[in-house]
Each structure stands twice: as structure tokens, then as C-alpha cells.
Amino acid sequence: MSEALDRIVDALDIETYFYCKSEEEARDLAEALIAELRLPHGDIVFLEHRGWGARVRIRTYIHRPGDHYRWMDKKEEAK
């Protein structure tokens, strides 16, 4: 994992706007994006479709409470 990802305290959220016809299509696209970006245990936090598109936020936890937090590792160890 990269140092930048290691420094994420807990959640990584990605917000975007999909060109799509429906909420269902937006959901499919969000799930496809999670897969394409290989986000482990990715989840759709928020999704709202209006008109021709949908506002979407997806999330994956880089560090969950109780994990080994790589942001606590010394820099040389984190590499």
C-alpha cells in the first residue's frame, strides 16, 4: 500500500456525479467503480438521482478502529 494511503486515518471517501438514467443505474455504476478502483469492502454511503445524473459518495475504510494503524508506523517502517 502507498504511503499516502497508509496516512489515511480511517475512511477514504470518493464523491462524484454520474451521468445516468436512474438511481438503480447509479448504484450499478457506483458498485462498478468500487470494483474498478479495487476498494476493499467498498460501500455506497450516499446516492441521490435527479434528472440526468446522480450524486454519489462511496467509502472504504483504510483503517478501522482496532486495526494496526500504519499512520502510526515510523516513516522508514511504513515503506
Next chain:
Amino acid sequence: MKTVLLAPLDPVHDNAIKLLRRKLEDAGYTAVSMPPGTTEDEVVEKALTLHPDAILVSRTLGYKVAETLGRLVDLAEAAGLREKTRLGVGGMAITREVGAELGFDATFAGDLNMADVFAFIEGKALQAEASKLPTVAREKPSVVEGYTYTFKDKKIEALLDQITTQILSFVSDKTSDGIERARLREEMLDQPAGSPVLTQLRARYIALCDEETAAFYNNGKLPSGVRWLGAEEVARIPEVIETTLAPHEPLQHAGKRPYIFVQYGTGCPVMDIMHIKTAEAWGADGILHFDPSWGAQREGLLEGCLTHEHDGTILTYDNLNLIHQYKDPATMWNVRGHRGLNTAETQILGARAGADLFKINIPYGGTAGGTDPERLTVDGVFSLRLAAKYGLPFDIPGNDELSGVPPHKTFAGILIMMMLGLKLGGQPIPKPLLCYSPYMQIYGYMDDNMVDMNTAKLAVWREIVDTPIWPGEPVGFMTHTPDRVQSAMTTAAHVALAATLGVDAITMASSDEAYSKGPISAPARVDSLRAVRDLLRFMGSAKFLPTPKASDLLEQIHRGITETLQTIADRGDFTASIYEGHLGSVDDGLYPGRTGRGTVRTLK
């Protein structure tokens, strides 16, 4: 005093230059400013006649930045200005990297920091470290300071006296395993590790625990999903915290109150510390410890530094101590123990670990909190005595409204807790919940707006008693969605409403409040704190304007409180009143708690 030449190298924007000029003149400098559209040549020409000690130029528009500023540096160099005149740059289009690359003596990026500007003019190194210092020296405030608890509504005062006299009489000859464990824990904390007395006390403690908790002590068996926090993990915290120190900038814009509290309880004390430091950095005044719900339903608490991957951070003396060690000393700290079988012991652990506030509510804990009303009445009164003994104020959350209870019944319960606390020498703080509760939704009290009802819910307290008021927990409950902008906005709106109504403290949510599939994230905390800061800035000393309906609602709630208390006083039995639904019925959506039923013992 030194002379400074100010020039906007920008066709339109010169607000920063005007602001700088005023602040420099206030500080005693001679500040000469040039108009928008000034060219590089004009700046140099002016400097050659003015002989300023420093030149500060600004640039807002993002095109031709390097070309324009680079030419200014070259011209200043060629004119021999730089031997005696320091050259600084700032503005929206400027980054530290650009300023340094172009050869400026100083670059001012981001918010205007006058300490840095003064240092630059005086020829001192920029105080990079100064930004790490608190901008306001923090002192731990008191939520209850200035209140007398004098009852203005004498009828309510008399009813409360009658009800609480019955409660105190009822508990006077009763105890429970929870109370006895609290007494033992207090003794245990005074014993050195490994002492024979501690071993004996712990054995007596274990005998009063349920099977699962006893298995932890006897066999080292951890509850499912729980693990020990490694010594190495704990040892590395200081290094991490050192790099994340930040100035504390108060969220409040007009006045010092209300104090803003956030809840933490990620499940892991180390992650909690990071979230606490995040909240402090973004302006929170206080924090509330949330423990796992299962911790309230078991007889006995665990020991040691423990972590797990579920909501709520396990209540142990070591976990609390660890958290206390790293929170800012001025950050107020509430350790809640309002609802479970370990309510009494929680007060002991909290007080010994350095808590500033407790949270105790018998009617809520005895219903929506899941604990048997009789058991929690006995344990709760004992806990109130502890709060008084330790001199710690306790707050009384009104979250039974979330089950559908109308505010007047919830407030009646809070008032009973207040009077109990006062009789025992405590300092209570009512916590009316500002929320879009089932009751509001079913009966349409918020169909038009959310200002009238919430205004009435706060104003009624001012009619009844001279008390601090602390809306929570958190404000805006059931108005949040997983949309972080919406969530932060609705939190900020409730905070602003409560703030302008003169409350003393507020518990606010993160923008993850309505996201249930994972832990609250650090950025979600910042979302809401950032929104609150700006809405408090927006409101200042201005007020919301409720409609005339708010007065009707205020009268309705006040009358309902009196009627509810009259019913309970007439019934003559507080715990029976909870079982029978006088403080929230099955029809309202509230059921008496069952955990710990039949565990109260009468002293011989």
C-alpha cells in the same frame, strides 16, 4: 516606525491590501497603498521615492502570475531595492512554492496571519512555529457556573419534592450488585498492583459479576471481538500526537458559550484519541465517552487497555486513563453511565480517571436504555450521591423522545432527576433533545418549521428553573441523512438556533450520524464542526424569529410537564410510574427496561 508599501498587482482585487493597511496602521506602521491595476514598474517607481522597509504585493487572479510577479522581482533587483527593502507576496493565486521559486523574501498563503506579517516587516524569520500555538489560551470552563437552581414554578417544585421524597425513601434500604461492585472498585483503585488486599477485593468483585465477565477475570477470556491493546501501539501515540498538534480556535463567534461537545467511542482508545485531537483542532470544547451498549447490560466491567471493532469504547479504568492522558487539559470530559447495570461503577472510574462531568438518567435508562426501572432507580440514586461526593456536575439526556415520547413527559423525568440531584448536593444539567422525533412527525408539530418547537423546548426551562441548559444528544437527531453536506448543515442549524437562545452547552453530531454501516470517520467530524463554525459566524448575536405558534407550544409543554408530575406524585411510587408508562407509555413507543429485573436487594 517602519514604512510598508502595499500594492495589488491585480486589475480588480485589493481587499487584502485594504485590510492589511488598516491592520498595519492600527499597529503603528506607516502603510501606503496603491490602487488595483498597479503595474510592476509603478511599484518599483513608488518604492524608489518612498524607501519603504517592506513591499507587500497581492495577486488574486490566476493568469500570468509567474510572469507578472517574476518581472516585479527582476525590476526590484535591477533598481537596487532589495538591499534595504524586503519583498513579500500573498493572495489567492499564490502558493508558498510559487513565492519561493520567484525569489520573494516571504510568501503569505492561506488565512492572513498578522504575526507573520509583522515578523516579516521587522526582518525576523517567519514564526512558522507560532501557528502551532493556541490562538486562544484555553481554560477549562464550567457549564454550571452562574446558576442558582432556584425554581420559578413553585407548583412544579412542590410536586418534585413530593416525588423525590418518595424515591429517596424507597432506595434508603436497598442495594444491588452494581452498587456493591462500585464500592469494591473504589477500594481496589486505592490498592497497589499485585497486593494481597487487591486480590481479595477482586475476588469479591468477581463474585458479583455475571458469567461472561467472571470468565474474563478467572480465565482471561475476552468477549467476542475484543483484543488487548498492544504496549507498542500505546507507546507510539505521543509521536503521532506530536505531529498533529494544532491551534485551538474557538467555534463561538459572539460570546464564549455555548460550549460545543462531540461524542467519541470508535471502539479503540487510540483511534478515539486521534478523533479527540481532531475535534479539539477544529474547535470542540468538550467530549463525551460512549461505551458499547453491551457494556451496560452486563454485571461487571473489565480491566486493562482493550479495543474492539464495534461501536463504543470499552469502559475500563485503563482505557479512560489513556484517553485522559492525551486530551487537552482544557477539554471538558464527560463519561456517561446513565443507563446500565454498571452506572455506579462508571462514576467511580470516571471520577478517578479525571472526568469533569457525569451523565445519569433513571427514566431514560429504565426504559429506552433497557435497564429495569427499579434496579436503575436504586443504582441511579447511589450514582447521584457519587456525583455529589466527587463534586462533578451530571447531565440528564432526554433521548427517550427518540422512542416517540412527547417532550413534556421526557422533561418531567429530567426534572425529577434534577430535583434528586439537588437534594443530594449535586449540580444537574438538563439536556432537552432537539430532534425530529416520531412524536413530532406523527402529530405534525414540525410540518411548517423546526424552529418553533425547538424554541419552545428550550424556553420552557427558563420558565421553570434557573438552570444551565445543554441541548443534545446530539442536536438535530433524526434530521440527518448520509449526505454529508445536508447532515453538517442540519447540525449547524440546530446548534445555531440553540446558541442564539442562550444555552450553555451543545452536543453535536458528525456528518456520519446517519451512516450506520461503519464507524464515524475523522473527516465527518470536521464536516460538522466546520459547518457550525461558519453558521455561528453567520448568526453572530442575531436571533431566529419563531412564529406565534412557538408560544402555544411552550404553554402546551409547560402544562404537560405539570400534569405528568401531578400524575406521578398522585401515584406515589416512582418506579411503578415508569412501569405504568406515566413518563412514556407503550402507546408512546416506550417499554420498561428488563435487564437486571429482580436484582435489587433489601438491606437487613
